[in-house]
Amino acid sequence: MKGAVLRKPGGFNDIYKHKPGADKDRTHYCPGCGHGILHKLIAEALEDLEITDRTIVISPVGCSVFAYYYFNTGNLQVPHGRAPAVATSVSRANPGSVVISYQGDGDLAAIGGNHILQAANRGENITVFFVNNAIYGMTGGQMAPTTLEGMKTTTTPYGRNPATDGYPMKVAEMLNSLYAPTFIARTSLHDIANIRKTRAAVRKALQYNMEKKGFSIVEVLSMCPSNWKLGAVESQNWIRDHMLEVYPLGTLRDRGAEVAPRVRPRPELDPARVRETLGLGEGSGVKLERPKETPVYPNPSVRIAGFGGQGVLSAGVVLANLGLEYGYNVSWLPSYGPEMRGGTANCSVKIQDGTIGDTEATKPHVLIALNRPSMEKFEPIVASGGTLIYNSTLIDVTPSRKDIRVLAVPITGLADELGNTKVQSMVAAGAFAAATGLFALDDIIRLLPSLYSGEAIVKLNEKAVKAGFDFVRGIKS
Amino acid sequence: MDGPRKYPFCEIDQEECKGCGLCVNACPAKVLEISSHLNSRGFHPSSYKGSGCLGCGTCFYSCPEPGAITVYLKDYVPEGV
Ligand SMILES: Cc1ncc(C[n+]2csc(CCOP(=O)(O)OP(=O)(O)O)c2C)c(N)n1
Numbered sequence: 258m259k260g261a262v263l264r265k266p267g268g269f270n271d272i273y274k275h276k277p278g279a280d281k282d283r284t285h286y287c288p289g290c291g292h293g294i295l296h297k298l299i300a301e302a303l304e305d306l307e308i309t310d311r312t313i314v315i316s317p318v319g320c321s322v323f324a325y326y327y328f329n330t331g332n333l334q335v336p337h338g339r340a341p342a343v344a345t346s347v348s349r350a351n352p353g354s355v356v357i358s359y360q361g362d363g364d365l366a367a368i369g370g371n372h373i374l375q376a377a378n379r380g381e382n383i384t385v386f387f388v389n390n391a392i393y394g395m396t397g398g399q400m401a402p403t404t405l406e407g408m409k410t411t412t413t414p415y416g417r418n419p420a421t422d423g424y425p426m427k428v429a430e431m432l433n434s435l436y437a438p439t440f441i442a443r444t445s446l447h448d449i450a451n452i453r454k455t456r457a458a459v460r461k462a463l464q465y466n467m468e469k470k471g472f473s474i475v476e477v478l479s480m481c482p483s484n485w486k487l488g489a490v491e492s493q494n495w496i497r498d499h500m501l502e503v504y505p506l507g508t509l510r511d512r513g514a515e516v517a518p519r520v521r522p523r524p525e526l527d528p529a530r531v532r533e534t535l536g537l538g539e540g541s542g543v544k545l546e547r548p549k550e551t552p553v554y555p556n557p558s559v560r561i562a563g564f565g566g567q568g569v570l571s572a573g574v575v576l577a578n579l580g581l582e583y584g585y586n587v588s589w590l591p592s593y594g595p596e597m598r599g600g601t602a603n604c605s606v607k608i609q610d611g612t613i614g615d616t617e618a619t620k621p622h623v624l625i626a627l628n629r630p631s632m633e634k635f636e637p638i639v640a641s642g643g644t645l646i647y648n649s650t651l652i653d654v655t656p657s658r659k660d661i662r663v664l665a666v667p668i669t670g671l672a673d674e675l676g677n678t679k680v681q682s683m684v685a686a687g688a689f690a691a692a693t694g695l696f697a698l699d700d701i702i703r704l705l706p707s708l709y710s711g712e713a714i715v716k717l718n719e720k721a722v723k724a725g726f727d728f729v730r731g732i733k734s
Numbered sequence: 735m736d737g738p739r740k741y742p743f744c745e746i747d748q749e750e751c752k753g754c755g756l757c758v759n760a761c762p763a764k765v766l767e768i769s770s771h772l773n774s775r776g777f778h779p780s781s782y783k784g785s786g787c788l789g790c791g792t793c794f795y796s797c798p799e800p801g802a803i804t805v806y807l808k809d810y811v812p813e814g815v
């Protein structure tokens with residue numbers, strides 16, 4: 258710390274205003290908890306490196322879940338074990354910031370084990386402070402991956418037995434087997450000499466972060482007096498006498514001097530540019546006027562179901578795309594799972610003016626059933642007053658509901674007449690447009706070139722749409 | 735304390751301290767002690783015996799509480815002097 262006074266570091270908030278209750282001037286940690294010491298070393302480094310304002314601390318799940326009460330930085334609190342994933346996105350989207358992933362050993366080594374490996378392996382420009390207290394603190398002292406052999410926890414009441422519980426996991430060594438990380442150190446809080454070494458490691462890790470030198474992690478052996486059921490000083494001694502042997506201290510890797518600053522692609526945060534980059538653009542570029550006739554269902558929810566391979570899913574995509582062109586909000590939810598191989602597939606489509614919440618069409622206004630099992634499965638859920646369009650080429654029974662409109666359309670047959678059963682989906686789309694009045698035939702035809710490429714294919718689909726449309730209009734009149 | 739302050743010295747916030755004793759144990763000059771009184775949160779806070787501080791900062795870095803300990807080092811010049 259600068260100056261002639263050692264006092265509460267500027268990386269901390271003066272008052273912990275986000276902390277509920279009256280005690281906004283002290284931490285929630287137990288007396289003698291190592292988290293507090295590490296917090297202080299980090300807060301001091303933030304102040305001295307003058308990065309408090311551009312640092313974002315990701316708090317984990319664990320006792321340090323509330324780290325965001327204390328640090329006068331940007332803060333996010335994220336689901337258990339996911340801090341490295343969130344840190345990745347935050348650091349990539351804000352390359353000018355210093356991103357810290359603060360994690361316990363349950364969080365980092367158990368539930369989040371793969372997240373930390375992948376983030377380290379990508380060499381993300383983040384700094385991880387990893388508190389190894391050999392136990393789950395917050396939840397009351399269960400075994401962690403880092404628990405020592407023979408150590409009693411609530412879930413290893415007779416002591417951790419490697420035969421059934423495995424061995425203490427050496428995270429620093431594990432990460433050191435990866436190529437990408439820049440700085441890996443293990444330090445301890447068990448006495449002042451080691452606290453000072455931790456202080457130096459914290460600073461180095463943050464320095465490399467500022468210099469965009471990639472991934473750094475400091476594993477810190479830390480006291481949990483409450484769950485170890487020891488006093489604070491006894492806990493420090495316990496680290497010295499039991500943990501050091503299993504978790505040797507030192508800098509496992511320091512490539513800070515060699516590695517070049519990481520160059521990441523410039524993040525694009527402008528919504529218009531993001532749409533353009535993702536190819537969402539302005540769709541076909543055609544802005545469609547909605548048809549003059551009032552649609553039968555103003556905000557339809559639709560189910561389309563049939564065999565895998567009948568174009569069920571693509572028929573849904575076509576309807577959703579058409580909805581978009583008319584300026585509706587749309588959703589498309591496919592469902593196939595193991596049925597992909599010849600079984601049944603279905604999708605839900607919603608085309609609405611308002612916000613779409615649930616994307617599953619549980620009470621569809623329109624059901625398009627392309628085969629019999631699908632009709633039998635979904636006919637019962639069609640909304641009363643709804644429409645069932647069924648593929649009369651393949652379905653040899655008639656629907657039984659009397660409270661819905663039933664349209665028998667030989668969808669497969671019409672497609673086959675055009676020489677290609679693959680265009681069933683467009684026949685179905687044409688039938689849908691005619692049955693609901695939601696889309697005009699001319700509009701669909703105009704949009705086809707943006708949905709398909711190749712003149713012959715576009716022409717074929719045009720014929721298919723028209724066939725489905727005309728067939729239904731023929732029934733109506 | 736009587737007379738002008740002798741630097742360095744160590745000040746402990748009697749309310750923020752949780753009485754864990756890490757500073758007392760770590761102080762090389764043995765000038766800190768756990769007091770017999772309780773603070774409003776029910777902890778026996780640590781306190782400075784009043785003289786003999788070396789200004790080494792050991793207590794400050796050993797303490798888990800962000801603002802419990804302030805150490806005024808040798809070269810500290812009080813405001814207004
Ligand atoms: C998804 C999920 N699973 C489990 C939990 C329960 N849980 C809360 S904290 C914790 C372990 C915390 O231990 P550690 O990461 O070692 O942190 P410490 O509390 O020791 O600092 C667990 C399992 C949870 N909150 N969320």
Ligand code: SF4
Nearest residue numbers: 287290320394481482
């Ligand atoms: S339970 Fe352990 S890790 Fe959690 S605050 Fe208490 S001492 Fe710290």
Ligand code: SF4
Nearest residue numbers: 761787788790791793
């Ligand atoms: S600064 Fe050093 S000598 Fe002074 S009270 Fe703290 S630990 Fe003791």
Ligand code: SF4
Nearest residue numbers: 751752754755757797
């Ligand atoms: S280390 Fe801090 S909390 Fe613990 S007794 Fe000393 S001043 Fe109090």
